[in-house]
Amino acid sequence: MVWDGVQSWLRSRPLVVFALLWIAGYAGACSLELPWLDIRTSLVSGALLGAAALFGSGLWKKPLIALLIIATAAAYYGQYDQGNRSQLAGVVTEEAELAGKISVASPVQVDGDRVSFQAVAESLIVNGAETPARGERLQVSIRLLKREEQALAEAWERGDRLELSGTLRAPEGARNFDGFDYRRYLRLQHIHWQLSIKGLSTVTAEKLGWRDVGFWNPLRHADRLRQQLGDRIERLFPKEQSGFMKGLLIGMAEDFEPAQFDMFSKLGLTHIIAVSGLHVAVFLGCVLWVLRRVGLTKEKTLLICIGLMPLYIIATGALPSIIRAGVMSMIGLYAAYRGKLKDGLHVALGAGVLILFWDPYFMLNVSFQLSYLVTLGLIVGVPRVSRLIPVRQAKLRDALSIALVAQFMSFPLTIYYFNQFSFLSLEANLLMVPAFSAFTMPVGMIALFAGMVWLPAGSVIAWVVAKGNALFFWAIGLMGRWDTFQTIWPSPNGLWIVVYYSLAAILVYSLTVWRKTRDEARSPKAGPNLLTAGEEIVQHRLRTLTIGGLLPLSGLGLCIWLAYGYAPEMGRPQGGQVQFIDVGQGDSILIRSPAAGKVMLIDGGGTVTFRKPGEEWKQRRDPYEVGKKLLVPLLKKRGVQRIDYLLLTHQDADHYGGLQAVLEQVPVDRLLFNGTLKPGAEVEKLFSTALSKGTELIAMRSGDGLVLDQRTKLDFLYPQPQDEAIRLLKDQNPSSVVFYMEMDGTRWLFTGDMDQAAERLVLQQGTGGVVRPIDVMKIAHHGSKSSTSPEWLSAWQPKHAVISVGAHNVYGHPNPGVLERLTNGGTAIHRTDRDGEVQMAVKGGRIFIRSKLKEAS
Known part of the structure; x- marks a missing residue:
């Protein structure tokens, strides 16, 4: 009976099945790294998939189609990954002297005596020989030698052309077991080389007009807009809060004070400044409210919101989490416009497949993973968990269920990537997320928009926000100082994560059966009983097995599995x-x-x-x-x-x-x-x-x-x-x-x-x-x-x-x-x-x- 229900649920959601199989194919290709996974394999798999769908029949049809979807996805990922190669691979081994012209391809970050940005090669001379490498992406790092060089570097924009010389190096990989692999990090951004330069004496900048910038022009204007918004936030809010507000409102988290970031990190609150679905919801809520107040129809407001979302994505930095939330919102808004919005799970996974088709490397991005897991968990789990919480007040029950599901879904990845968890995280999220989402974010946006029009008006509203922030920061700091509630976890393996989610799903299912059985026992039966005596016996035995077996076993199993994850070496002989x-x-x-x-x-x-007097300008905001x-x-x-x-x-x-x-x-x-x-x-x-x-x-x-x-x-x-x-x-x-x-x-x-x-x-x-x-x-x-x-x-x-x-x-x-x-x-x-x-x-x-x-x- 349970399996029949699962099959029926899957049949009604073919996109869900396709998305899960596609992701499985990506995961397999990423883990195995087989050289023969390429476009040819993808075409063959696609042809077989089409043939199986058109001409297949019998019991083998659906499993075969599933395998072919996985194979096609794996081949597509393999082809994409094989295409991520450097044009300089046969020219440079580990280090070389480079001269040439490059175009700035990202916002230029100036921090103390360090300048960093991404660039695209126009023409390169490597070790004295001209090398065809047009389009090669480089990570550029410049160490400034004079204070006046800061202003020169800050004037560079995306699309500007630089003529320069420096040292080309392969990025350094991890030097410690379990250490951060910078080489892999850059490779996932299609960057294979670092260009290091000392001072600007060998750098000549060519400032280009909008006609010459071409492709970079929209991104250049987006950078200017973000910079203007960031500058206005700095003028509106106190210095100790401006970095936080820039991260919260426009995704410029690089100016977030390190001490404040650590405070949020201890309590699992960093997602507040990681622009994602919460921020998109607040933004759309504000826009919809304004548009409806000026008298626009529902259809027009939805179309305007769809048009504004790409601008909001660009204005907030186009990070994986905001891309995911933005694409989902545009699909959902369009479905609402067409009157076909009925399944949030389809919207979420449809957006996910589109994003992963565009860039398969998003699957390896921690922000994307956390964002998607929590989103899917909220869609699937909140209605079920909400029914299990014995609280009569609906809003409080919904808030509790959202916080619980978000914690359970994000927990394995949190300890895998960050290796820490606070037992005050749930309480902190219950208190702070509503405070920031209902007060700081919307009122902060109003202050920013008002400040762009007339600074004094924005300053008054920002003063109110700053007072509220001060109270919130005090509460977060107080909870963060309670070290007793902080725990450190070793990174679990993939099997541990799969078993964790399985046990959690079984536990929720068992609790749902128990709650339904209890409610039916307390209330008289309504209407005729359509089940036969045999079916009633089967259903009774199934519920008895679930409540008497699965419920205690899954609960106990989850507790034991968590204890094992916390101390996997306990009781084992160690050298x-x-x-x-x-x-x-x-x-x-x-x-x-x-x-x-x-x-x-x-x-x-x-x-x-080593700092000499007068070199204070070299100090970085967050030095290594x-x-x-x-x-x-x-x-x-x-x-x-x-x-x-x-x-x-x-x-x-x-x-x-x-x-x-x-x-x-x-x-x-x-x-x-x-x-x-x-x-x-x-x-x-x-x-x-x-x-x-x-x-x-x-x-x-x-x-x-x-x-x-x-x-x-x-x-x-x-x-x-x-x-x-x-x-x-x-x-x-x-x-x-x-x-x-x-x-x-x-x-x-x-x-x-x-x-x-x-x-x-x-x-x-x-x-x-x-x-x-x-x-x-x-x-x-x-x-x-x-x-x-x-x-x-x-x-x-x-x-x-x-x-x-x-x-x-x-x-x-x-x-x-x-x-x-x-x-x-x-x-x-x-x-x-x-x-x-x-x-x-x-x-x-x-x-x-x-x-x-x-x-x-």
């Missing part, structure tokens, strides 16, 4: 792990003990910047910070929900810089350090943050020991004990924490940035019960010549050496003499600049090694 994370020119090492799974993080890398952008996302992706020991070997920026973000976002029990304090505001902030979070501070000295579990023991060899409890020390390298570790029968030495004088002191004072030779040595000070003396290597005789060092660093690390000494001693060398992240797993007294870049190659 020890030592992961040398590539943080550039710095150190960061993650250790997991084999028996108890204790987590120790050694150092956190850090971005070293290794802890926030690289280390914390990696820790979360790997399911590090708590750090038992955070060891700061010494207080140089390339070791402590990333730890500020770690302390702010990941619970830390104990912070181990060298017993000194380096003068400076950033170090003081780091220790103050640790104390405010309840982290215990422990100074480590030679002779101290630490047991992570019964199979992992640490012996600290340096620094030597001092008379003072805590002393100020500017030069930190000679006081780096040095320790020896035994893990499951293997021996390790971690050296921080110790110098040769410290090496001699360690050898002179003796190493107690430490066993030598060792298996792995972390080479001190990134392979600098000031460390790793011949005597030091002779004493320890390491089998493996790991050098944590930045690629193309300006210091010349690692030193050739150090490399020579290691090679002559028979030590295998692993370097993060060459190998990327180096991971070592300990199982049964053996060490298994893999590195990211070697594995990728």
